[in-house]
Amino acid sequence: xxxxxxxxxxxxxxxxxxxxxxxxxxxxxxxxxxxxxxxxxxxxxxxxxxxxxxxxxxxxxxxxxxxxxxxxxxxxxxxxxxxxxxxxxxxxxxxxxxxxxxxxxxxxxxxxxxxxxxxxxxxxxxxxxxxxxxxxxxxxxxxxxxxxxxxxxxxxxxxxxxxxxxxxxxxxxxxxxxxxxxxxxxxxxxxxxxxxxxxxxxxxxxxxxxxxxxxxxxxxxxxxxxxxxxxxxxxxxxxxxxxxxxxxxxxxxxxxxxxxxxxxxxxxxxxxxxxxxxxxxxxxxxxxxxxxxxxxxxxxxxxxxxxxxxxxxxxxxxxxxxxxxxxxxxxxxxxxxxxxxxxxxxxxxxxxxxxxxxxxxxxxxxxxxxxxxxxxxxxxxxxxxxxxxxxxxxxxxxxxxxxxxxxxxxxxxxxxxxxxxxxxxxxxxxxxxxxxxxxxxxxxxxxxxxxxxxxxxxxxxxxxxxxxxxxxxxxxxxxxxxxxxxxxxxxxxxxxxx
Amino acid sequence: xxxxxxxxxxxxxxxxxxxxxxxxxxxxxxxxxxxxxxxxxxxxxxxxxxxxxxxxxxxxxxxxxxxxxxxxxxxxxxxxxxxxxxxxxxxxxxx
Numbered sequence: 175x176x177x178x179x180x181x182x183x184x185x186x187x188x189x190x191x192x193x194x195x196x197x198x199x200x201x202x203x204x205x206x207x208x209x210x211x212x213x214x215x216x217x218x219x220x221x222x223x224x225x226x227x228x229x230x231x232x233x234x235x236x237x238x239x240x241x242x243x244x245x246x247x248x249x250x251x252x253x254x255x256x257x258x259x260x261x262x263x264x265x266x267x268x269x270x271x272x273x274x275x276x277x278x279x280x281x282x283x284x285x286x287x288x289x290x291x292x293x294x295x296x297x298x299x300x301x302x303x304x305x306x307x308x309x310x311x312x313x314x315x316x317x318x319x320x321x322x323x324x325x326x327x328x329x330x331x332x333x334x335x336x337x338x339x340x341x342x343x344x345x346x347x348x349x350x351x352x353x354x355x356x357x358x359x360x361x362x363x364x365x366x367x368x369x370x371x372x373x374x375x376x377x378x379x380x381x382x383x384x385x386x387x388x389x390x391x392x393x394x395x396x397x398x399x400x401x402x403x404x405x406x407x408x409x410x411x412x413x414x415x416x417x418x419x420x421x422x423x424x425x426x427x428x429x430x431x432x433x434x435x436x437x438x439x440x441x442x443x444x445x446x447x448x449x450x451x452x453x454x455x456x457x458x459x460x461x462x463x464x465x466x467x468x469x470x471x472x473x474x475x476x477x478x479x480x481x482x483x484x485x486x487x488x489x490x491x492x493x494x495x496x497x498x499x500x501x502x503x504x505x506x507x508x509x510x511x512x513x514x515x516x517x518x519x520x521x522x523x524x525x526x527x528x529x530x531x532x533x534x535x536x537x538x539x540x541x542x543x544x545x546x547x548x549x550x551x552x553x554x555x556x557x558x559x560x561x562x563x564x565x566x567x568x569x570x571x572x573x574x575x576x577x578x579x580x581x582x583x584x585x586x587x588x589x590x591x592x593x594x595x596x597x598x599x600x601x602x603x604x605x606x607x608x609x610x611x612x613x614x615x616x617x618x619x620x621x622x623x624x625x626x627x628x629x630x631x632x633x634x635x636x637x638x639x640x641x642x643x644x645x646x647x648x649x650x651x652x653x654x655x656x657x658x659x660x661x662x663x664x665x666x667x668x669x670x671x672x
Numbered sequence: 673x674x675x676x677x678x679x680x681x682x683x684x685x686x687x688x689x690x691x692x693x694x695x696x697x698x699x700x701x702x703x704x705x706x707x708x709x710x711x712x713x714x715x716x717x718x719x720x721x722x723x724x725x726x727x728x729x730x731x732x733x734x735x736x737x738x739x740x741x742x743x744x745x746x747x748x749x750x751x752x753x754x755x756x757x758x759x760x761x762x763x764x765x766x767x
Binding site for chain 2: 513601
C-alpha cells in the first residue's frame, strides 16, 4: 500500500490543510488500492470518476480556505444508503438496478462536510446476516487470514462479519480512510471486531435514518468505521444531526466527540455484567475481556460487577421484532414502482413471482417469519411479548446506570472471524448466535462501540465492546482511546495485492 | 409449537412470496427451529410490563400539514419496471 493510504483521518486532514498533497492525490491513492483489492470483493459499485470530481472540488475549497471538517477525505458507503445518481442495491437482486434521485441525510451530511465517495460497498442482503454471505453480489472477503501454529498462513477465505462487511473490509484493507455502516443487531460492531478496526453504533435517534434502506426501523442506526478511535469520533460528528425528515431523530445538539479523546477516566465506573459470561465462552475471549478490565483499572477507572438479568432473552426477542418489522418494511418491494419485476398471470401472481425471484433465501425466511408472528392469533403471543421483554432489557441497563455505572465493558463477539461457508449451510439459528453480545444494545437503543483489543490463537483480531448511557458516546470515546492506547492498532498483511 | 406445511403455504401467500412445493418441507423445518428458539420467551413473566413503543422516550414530532416537496413525476417513475406518461403500469386489476 502507498504511503497515502496508511494515513489516519486526522493525519490526512492535517496533510491536506498543510498542502503536503492534494485531495485528488489522496483519492487517487485509494482508487489504486481498490483496483488492486478486487479479490476482497468489497465494492458493489466503484465510483472513481465521481470520486475524482469530488476531490477536485475539495482542492478548490482547500485552496480558498473553505475546507469542511472532512474535506477531501475518501470514504466507502454501505450499499444501504441511498446516493443520488449512484446505484443503490442493498446487495439484493430486487434492487439490482435502482438509482435513487435523492441522497440519504447521513451521506448528505458527509458530502456537505467535504468527504469524497469512493463507491458503494457490499453487505448482507437488506442487512440481514452476520457474515456477508447473503449478498446477491457474492461475499466480501476478510483482509485477515488465519495463522497456523508454525507461523504459516492458512489461505481459507474468512468472512468479514456482517452485515456491514464491505465497509469493515474496505477500512481494514486501507481502501478507504473511513466508511459508513448501519447496525440493527450488531452489523457495525461485529464486522469491526472481525477486521480489527473501530466501529460505533450511536444511540437510537442520534443519526437520521432518512434515505437508508429500512430493515427493522426501531433498531436500525447508522454509524462510522475507522482505524482509530479519534477518526471514528471525527466521523460521528458529521454523521449525527437533528433531522426533521426522521421522526425518531432526537433534538439534542451534536457534541464535539473528538474533544473526549485523551480525557481522564479516573472516577468513571465500568460495569461488568455477569450474564455475559455465557456457558462455553471461549477462553481466549474471556482472557481478552479480563485484559480490557485490567487496562481500564490501570488507567484509573473503577470496575464493578453488575447484573443484567434479562440478557438471555435478548436474542429471541430480537428475532421476533426484527423479522416483524422487516416483513412490514419489505412489503414495498412489489415490482411496481422500482426494482425487479417478474410478470405473472395477474397482479398477485406478479407480486409473488417478483418477490420469490428478487429476494434471497435468508430475506424470504425472515419476511415469512415476521409475517407469521404478526398474523392473526399470534401477534400478542409473539410481537407484543417481545416488545415487553425489550422493556425489561432496557430497564436492566437503566438500573445499572442509575446505580452509578458510566459504561459497560463486554466482548464484541463469541469468536474471531470464521470461514466463508462454515456456518451458512445448516440451521439459521447457529448464525444468529453470533449476535449474542451485540443485540441487547439495539433493543435498549443505547450506544455501543467496538475497539480492537487483541488477537486470537490463530492471529485474528478480537474486539472489546463498550456500551454507554443514552447519548453517552463521549464517555465511549474516552474509554475506547484508553483501550486503543494499551492494545495498539491491528493491520493485516496485504496478501490480496499479489 | 410447530407449524405444518399448510401453515407455511398460507404464510408464504400472506407475505406474497411464491414458494415451490418442493421447498415447503425444508422451510417448515427452518421455521420450527426458529420458533423453538424464540419459545423461551414464554417462560418469562411479563404481566404488568408495558411493551416498548418508543425507543427513546420523546414527544412525538408534529409538523404543519402542508406540501413541502414534489412536482417531479418523472423522477418518481424513473426506476419503474414499466410506466407510461408518468403512470406505473401493472397487470389488469379490475375486469
